[in-house]
Amino acid sequence: MSGCLACKACASQCPIKVDVPSFRSRFMQLYYSRYPRPIKDHLVANIESLLPLMAKAPRLVNAATQPQWHKG
Ligand code: SF4
Numbered sequence: 732m733s734g735c736l737a738c739k740a741c742a743s744q745c746p747i748k749v750d751v752p753s754f755r756s757r758f759m760q761l762y763y764s765r766y767p768r769p770i771k772d773h774l775v776a777n778i779e780s781l782l783p784l785m786a787k788a789p790r791l792v793n794a795a796t797q798p799q800w801h802k803g
Contacts, residue, residue: 732758
């Protein structure tokens, strides 16, 4: 379920009309009401307000966000 983009392309294909994006969003809402969200979720949710701050230290942000395999 973590790879689902909630595009609803599968909703019309399912013979018993299981709405994957709908039950996925309900599950995620319940799950994150019990467990903390990952830091990356907060980062993505607040990216617009953080961008001016991130632009002040681009090397630091790039070093922190670049995957390690990309450098090899
Ligand atoms: S909504 Fe369905 S088709 Fe779209 S990504 Fe999620 S599971 Fe795949």
